[in-house]
Amino acid sequence: MGSVLSLLSHLLPVLYAAAWVNYGVYFFRDDPFARRTATPFLAATAAAHLLYVVLLTIEYEHHPMASAFEVFNVVALALVLVYLAVEVKQGNKSTGLFILPVVFLLQLASSVWISPTRTIHSILRDPLFGLHTGSVALGYAAFFLSAVYGVMYQMLYRALRTKRFGLIFERLPSLDIMARMTMGAALVGFSFLTLAITFGAAWAVEKIPGFWRDPKFIFTIVVWLIYGASLVSHYVLRLTGRRVVGLALVGFIVMLLSILSTHLFLPGFHQDLGG
Amino acid sequence: MNRVARRVDNRESGLMSQRDAPPGAGEIPSAGAASAANGTPEGTLVFIGASHKTTPLQILESVAFGPDRVLTLLPEIRVRLGLDEVAVLSTCNRTEVYGVSTDPTRSLRAVEQWLLGLSQGPSSIRPENLIRFSGSDVAEHAFRVASGIDSMIVGETQIAGQAEDAFRLAREADTAGPQLRELFAAAHRAQRRVRSETGIGEGSVSMASAAVHLARRVFGKLDKRRILIVGAGDTAALAARHFEKQNPAAMYISNRTFARAEDLARELSAAAIPLDACTSLLGSVDVVLFATRSPEPLATKETVTDAVAPRGSRMLLLIDVSLPRNVDPRVSDIENVFLHDMYDLRQIVEQNLARRAKEIPAAEKILRNELRGFLRHRTAAQAGPLIRDLRERYETVRRAEVERFLRQFREEDRPVVERLTRNLVNKLLHRPMVEIKGLSRDEQTQLERLSWARSLFGLDGIDRNGDPEE
Numbered sequence: 001m002g003s004v005l006s007l008l009s010h011l012l013p014v015l016y017a018a019a020w021v022n023y024g025v026y027f028f029r030d031d032p033f034a035r036r037t038a039t040p041f042l043a044a045t046a047a048a049h050l051l052y053v054v055l056l057t058i059e060y061e062h063h064p065m066a067s068a069f070e071v072f073n074v075v076a077l078a079l080v081l082v083y084l085a086v087e088v089k090q091g092n093k094s095t096g097l098f099i100l101p102v103v104f105l106l107q108l109a110s111s112v113w114i115s116p117t118r119t120i121h122s123i124l125r126d127p128l129f130g131l132h133t134g135s136v137a138l139g140y141a142a143f144f145l146s147a148v149y150g151v152m153y154q155m156l157y158r159a160l161r162t163k164r165f166g167l168i169f170e171r172l173p174s175l176d177i178m179a180r181m182t183m184g185a186a187l188v189g190f191s192f193l194t195l196a197i198t199f200g201a202a203w204a205v206e207k208i209p210g211f212w213r214d215p216k217f218i219f220t221i222v223v224w225l226i227y228g229a230s231l232v233s234h235y236v237l238r239l240t241g242r243r244v245v246g247l248a249l250v251g252f253i254v255m256l257l258s259i260l261s262t263h264l265f266l267p268g269f270h271q272d273l274g275g
Numbered sequence: 276m277n278r279v280a281r282r283v284d285n286r287e288s289g290l291m292s293q294r295d296a297p298p299g300a301g302e303i304p305s306a307g308a309a310s311a312a313n314g315t316p317e318g319t320l321v322f323i324g325a326s327h328k329t330t331p332l333q334i335l336e337s338v339a340f341g342p343d344r345v346l347t348l349l350p351e352i353r354v355r356l357g358l359d360e361v362a363v364l365s366t367c368n369r370t371e372v373y374g375v376s377t378d379p380t381r382s383l384r385a386v387e388q389w390l391l392g393l394s395q396g397p398s399s400i401r402p403e404n405l406i407r408f409s410g411s412d413v414a415e416h417a418f419r420v421a422s423g424i425d426s427m428i429v430g431e432t433q434i435a436g437q438a439e440d441a442f443r444l445a446r447e448a449d450t451a452g453p454q455l456r457e458l459f460a461a462a463h464r465a466q467r468r469v470r471s472e473t474g475i476g477e478g479s480v481s482m483a484s485a486a487v488h489l490a491r492r493v494f495g496k497l498d499k500r501r502i503l504i505v506g507a508g509d510t511a512a513l514a515a516r517h518f519e520k521q522n523p524a525a526m527y528i529s530n531r532t533f534a535r536a537e538d539l540a541r542e543l544s545a546a547a548i549p550l551d552a553c554t555s556l557l558g559s560v561d562v563v564l565f566a567t568r569s570p571e572p573l574a575t576k577e578t579v580t581d582a583v584a585p586r587g588s589r590m591l592l593l594i595d596v597s598l599p600r601n602v603d604p605r606v607s608d609i610e611n612v613f614l615h616d617m618y619d620l621r622q623i624v625e626q627n628l629a630r631r632a633k634e635i636p637a638a639e640k641i642l643r644n645e646l647r648g649f650l651r652h653r654t655a656a657q658a659g660p661l662i663r664d665l666r667e668r669y670e671t672v673r674r675a676e677v678e679r680f681l682r683q684f685r686e687e688d689r690p691v692v693e694r695l696t697r698n699l700v701n702k703l704l705h706r707p708m709v710e711i712k713g714l715s716r717d718e719q720t721q722l723e724r725l726s727w728a729r730s731l732f733g734l735d736g737i738d739r740n741g742d743p744e745e
Contacts, residue, residue, distance in 0.1 A: 030474055160493065160613050165623050170478075174495035175590065241588035241611045 001059050008052040009111045015045040016076075016104040023096035027171055038093055039084070042100075046080045049107075053077055065133040073110035074134075076103045078141035082188070086145065086181060094171040095181075098148050132199035139192030140255070143227070146185035147252035150245045153178040157242055179245055183234045186248045190227045197224065219258030226251035318359045320413035320458060321379045323386045323405055324371030327427045330404040332367075337394035340365040342444060349448035356385040360452040362445035362459070364420070366437050368427050373417065373441075375454045379409040410721075414649050417458055418642045422466040423475060430475035430631040435466045457653075465645040472641060475634040478627030482510070483517040485620040485627075486594050490518070490562045493592050493613060497521035500561040504528050504545075505553055505573065507535035510596055511566035518562070519543045527560070529553050531567070557582035557591065564594045565601035576605040583612060596620065654721060658711045661725050664734045665707070669700045707732070 019042045026034035053074060056064045064070045083099045156175050159168045172178065197220060204211035211217060230247035233239040325335060340348065345363045353361045358374035365371075372390075376382035387405060394400055408416055419425045421438045442459040445451035451459075470476050479488040487497075494500050502523045504515045507530035519526060526545035530536035533549055540547035548556065550573075557563065557579060565573060574593070579602075583591055588611055595602040596617045607614040673696050684692055711728055728734075 032472055156492075161607070163615065163619050163622070165619070165626055169492060174491060175493045177495045239588045241590060243588065 001055060005052065005055055005059060008048060008055070012045070012049055012052060013104060013108040013111050015048065016100060016107050019045055020097070020100035020104055023093065023100055027094055027097045028167065035093075038096060039087065042080065042096070043084060046077065046084060049077045049080065063130040063133070065130070065137065069110045069113045071133070071137060072106045074137045075141050075144075076106035076110065078138050079103050079106070079144060082138075082141055082145055082185070086185070090173060090177060090181065092173045092177070094173065095149065095152060098152060099145065102144065102148075126203060128199055128203040132196055132203055135192045135196035135199060139189045139196055142185045142189030142192060143252055143255055146182050146189055146248055149178055149182040149185060150249045150252070153182055153245045154242070154249075179240055182245050182248055183231065186227055186251070187231055187235070190224070190231055193220070193224050193227070197221070215261070216258065219254070219261070223251055223255045223258060226254055318375040318377045318454065319379045319409055320411075320454065321358070321374045321376050321382050321386075322371065322408040322413040322416060323383055323390065324364075324369060325390075325400060325404045325406070326369035326371070326425065328425070329406055330400065333398050334394075334400055334404060335368070335370065337398055338365075338370045338390055338400050339367065340370065342440065345441075345444050346448050349445055349450040352386070352389070353450045356389060357382045358386075360445075360455045361450045362441050362455050364438060364441035366434065369420070371420070373413065373455060373458065375452065383407050383409065411646065411650050414458060414461065415642070415646055417462040418465040418645060421462040422469040422638060422642065424469075424635055424638055424642075428480050429628065429635065430470075430477075431480070432470070432476055435463070435470075438462060438466075457649075461645065461649045465642055468641050468645065469638045473634040473637045475631050475638050478630055480624055480627050480631070482596060482617070482620045482624065483514045485623040486514050486564060486596070487517045487521060488623065489594065489615055489620070490592055491521075493590060494561060497523050497562070499524050501525040501559060502527070503553065503556055503560045503563045504539075504566070505550070505563065505601065506530055506566035506597070507532070507539045508566060508568070511564070512539055514564050514566060514594075514596070515539060515543055515545070518564070519545070525560075527556060529556075531569070554578050554582050558585045561590070562592045562594070564596065566596045567601055569597065569601055570599060572603050573601040574606060575603045576608070579603075579606045579612065580609055583609065594620070654712070657721060657725055661711060661729055661734065662708060664729070665704065665711075665732055668732065668734060669704060673697065673700050 019038070022034050022038045022041055025031045026038050053064055056070075056073075065074055079099065080103055083096065083103075087093050087096065152172055153175065155168050156172050156178060158164075159166070160175065173181070200217075201211070208214075227248065230244055230251060233247065234244045325338060327335065340363065345365060349361055349363060352358065352363070352372065353374075356374075357378060358376050360375040362373045363371070364373065370390075372386050374382060374386070387402065387407070390400060390405065391402065416425070417438070421435050423430045423432065423434055426434050438459065442451060442455065445455060479485040490497060490500070490502075497518070498521065500523050502518045502525070504511050504518070504527070507528060511528075511530075515526070515528065526543060527548050528536045528540040528543070528545050529548045529550050529552070530539075531550050533547065536547040539545070553563075553573065557574070567573065579593075591612045593602050593606065593612065593614045594616075595614065598617070600616060602614055602616075604614070606612060677692060677696055681689060681692065707728070711725065
């Protein structure tokens, strides 16, 4: 099984790079071959990735999220799966070009630096912790998608305002659909983040006294509040348009800042556990 | 076989009188009767016509026919002008006669004289307006026309249906035979490939469709959107019809002359509203198209700002195709309000036309490929009977000679003689066969070559069943 894992680990970044190029050819040239093959090729790559994650779990006998690079691996897979679901639902594959570079980089980082180990901290084997990290991965993936759609919304909004009827105008989904995709993905991300916070708190309440003082926990609550505000504006107050999408983007930026700052500058129990 | 005599008023149709007609012309056999009898394409494809590329539109009008007129003319054109088969494609941008003739030069001259005689005066068609083709060039032209490459608006889809209609009319008039059937079927196949494999038909190329496209780029599907059209003139009506095809949730027509708004609204199942009620509707509609001749702006920044306040952050698209403009350009400063004018629509149309033009080389490559297939099929069909006759003639001679000398050979040597003579004939015929099957782009040359080969091998006296006539 080791050789299969090694092969898939090397192959996946290459496959994602090829898928990205294929989506690029479709976006810029509307090439019939790329149009026909982009989705099936990505779906096949995602299937190979899923197989890799399953084999990794069987081989090392723990859920494959015990280190940052293992998290990258699962987040990359979650991103692709959520993206494929959205692409099929919306019938528009022009956003793949913007999603896949990040998937490729996550998988590349994971494949290059990943060093799965059989010996992990005993508390990381707790099923509740598995639910917590799984929800985090799916939540981050959905927030990332929401941010990409939000940026594309801003690009199309600007193209319409400045009357530039180029590729952005022609290829992206409509402004209304982009807004719905942004907020839909944000809602999915918010739901998983809520689960992640709930599972994490339930798991940490006995094992880690004073966990609420952890910087990552505090930042996560801030991110949760920002996304919550943008979702209430959209779904409850029926607000749409640039400002609501902008608020979701702010949530994503804060989330990125929280990940970077808590890993680099603000020590806490998340770092101690390798997350 | 249909041998019903059909007569029309020759003065009206401009065709030769009955007295001038060749003997037997009073009886009209069905199209391709000769060739259908033996399954061989006998004549050559011929073409003559005028299009927007060669002829000003006011002149083109003088030779434009409606479907009823085409139906009446087709049998007469075929018989009087010496064509075996004929179809006429007449649209607002072209009038083209596709035919099959055993004497292409004479037929083309006759059809040209007929077309020139159809109109008189300064707006009449002239010889320099007409283009003429024969043989494979006819097929190439038909493929280009059907796929929209030859159209005024490159890639337009209407022409494919019009070409099909032209063939349907020819079939109804009993003037379409196997050759035209094959030609139009091949043109249909070619255009389908071009449209599915290239982007030649993509993008909005009219102001009205560009307005709809713009609305779809903002809102996606328009079936849950409310559309307001301000104006009831030609431009407004055209745009309204395009929007109506999107099945909007509601559509309103407003005009200074209320009766005209009511007329257009009735046609489109929309609601007519007075012009002064437009501003209040700005709060609830999603798309507004202005196409009036009002010298004063109908929507200022202040009125729009006030009107859209209750709609919160919902987007509003204003399309102003009026001259002078009806909407104050400062309206585009209002958040979530998009204002576009005629120049923006023109920009979209021009970009799309340029994109379509870029697809022409790819489309032409497909057409070349289809043309090769079409010509190969025709050549095989034309050469088939000659090859069969040739083989039968040589086999007859071989068999006769073998029977003559067979008794001079021993019993055990006879199969060898049989094999030897058979091989000899095959080897002698190999080179001529290759030459006969050889593809010639020039159909007339191909037919002449086949006729020469028939004469060279002494097959002129053999009927289509392969039996010597004497």
